[in-house]
Amino acid sequence: MSDTPEVTQLRHTLNELWEKKIHTEFLLAQAVRKRNEEICGVKCGDIVEVRGKKFQVACFDDTFYGWLDGYEQKKDGTFGNRLRHLYNDWKKL
DSSP states (O other): OOOOHHHHHHHHHHHHHHHHHHHHHHHHHHHHHHHHHHHHSOOTTOEEEETTEEEEEEEEOSSSTTOEEEEEEOTTSOEEEEEEEEETOOEEO
């Protein structure tokens, strides 16, 4: 059983709207990340220091501006995979 032309058109319209929604969400997330980078002065992947420990910035915490999430540096010099909240007591290295 094949779809009627109306159903086919409706499916096409829904697919277009879905693609626009995904693209809009991507652009919004990109704009928010750029704004956070401007406010904080760091970007994802930068190294910051908190209470003598080094962290690699993973993302910006959406709760408050200036709050970061990052991965702590391990003894071997690599960064772990446990995400930590860095709040706003960090400084860029």
